[in-house]
Amino acid sequence: MISIAAGRASGSAAQRIRVALPAGPWRGIAVRVLSLALFVALWSAIAAARLVDPQFLPSPHAVWEAFVRANSWHPIAPGVQREVPGEQNYFLWEHLLASLQRIAAGAGAAVVLGPVTGFALGTSKTLATLVGPYLNFLRTLPPLGYIGLLIVWFGIGDTAKVWLLFLAAFPPVVIATIAGAQQVSADRSNAARSLGANRLQVITRVLLPATAPEVIGGIRVAIGFAWTTVVAAELNNGIPGIGGLAFLSGQQLNTPLTMACIIVIGLTALTLDAVISWIGALVVPWKGKA
Known part of the structure; x- marks a missing residue:
């Protein structure tokens, strides 16, 4: 009972x-x-x-104070009247904007060139045989594996960072596009030709619409991977930059600011993914309905 x-x-x-x-x-x-x-x-x-020692796990209030300090003017030192903006003479939102600009340049180029390259490789076995091994080699390399070489080639400025983000985002888009192009059955193309469609119409009205959902998925993966690479891209001369600020504050044992940067990086990643998903739903409304 x-x-x-x-x-x-x-x-x-x-x-x-x-x-x-x-x-x-x-x-x-x-x-x-x-x-x-x-x-x-x-x-x-x-x-x-x-x-846990506050040096390793600061309180949420300490993290919030670090976030507020990074977005406001404050004295350069106690008792000194001179004020400086944010951290490293930039507000936190300026660090974030600098990283987003690098993402827009590097990953944006991958979003433009990746589908073109992937579609060419997915529709040509000869090109796929020639270029495929190099693409897989690039895909398996971790970004930190070639950042040193990029710095030697392009210096420590933004050019090396943009190239790093491009190389991080390019393979996922290409591979997703190849998969989308190769999964289109030959029967659909043949049916379009039997109805009088020429090669260009088959590409634009059959292959591209069928491949578009995979391309959108590849772009989501690519942007996410590029965003996770932003810290590696900003290890050297990464100020302004949210990844560079997170790395520098960690070196200075400023744990509250490091955690504030990590939270901002994570929320920004979620926002970017949500925006891409929303755009994908608008551009490819037929996804999952065929």
Whole structure:
């Protein structure tokens, strides 16, 4: 009887929790907000109890103060009237903007050239045989493996960083486009030709629409990979840059600022992915419906 009563009590409690949460699309948002609140509360409790040295795990309040300081004017030193902006003479949003500009240049070029290259390789076995090994070799190399060579070739300026981001983003787009082009069945192309379509019409009205969903997926992977490479790209002379600031603050044992940069990098990555997904849904509305 006691176990039955306990089961009923736990069931009613779970039911009350379910009722407390909103229904419909807001339910998922409420669950995420609740999860985030619990995570921050647990983080705050651990930091307040000093279970971990603050040098390794600062409190959320310390991270927030570092974020605010990085986005405002403040005295260069206690008791000194001279004020400086943010960190390293740049506001945090300026560091973020500098990194986004490098991503736009490097990964943007990969987004433009990758589908063209992938479509050519996916529709030509000869080109695929010639270029495929080099593409796979580039794909398997970690970005830190050739950043030194890029610095030797192009110096420590933005040119080397842009090239690094391009080389990080280019293979995923090409490989996704190749996969999309090769999965189009020959029957669809032959059916279009039998209806009077010429080669250009087959490409523009059959192959390209069928390949577009894979291209969008490849772009999502490429932008995400390029964004994770931004710290490696900004290891040398990366100021202004959010990755360079995260690396430099870590060297200076400024853990709150490092964590603030990490949070900004992560939120920016989620935002970029959401924007690309939204654009993909607009450009390729037929994805998953064929």
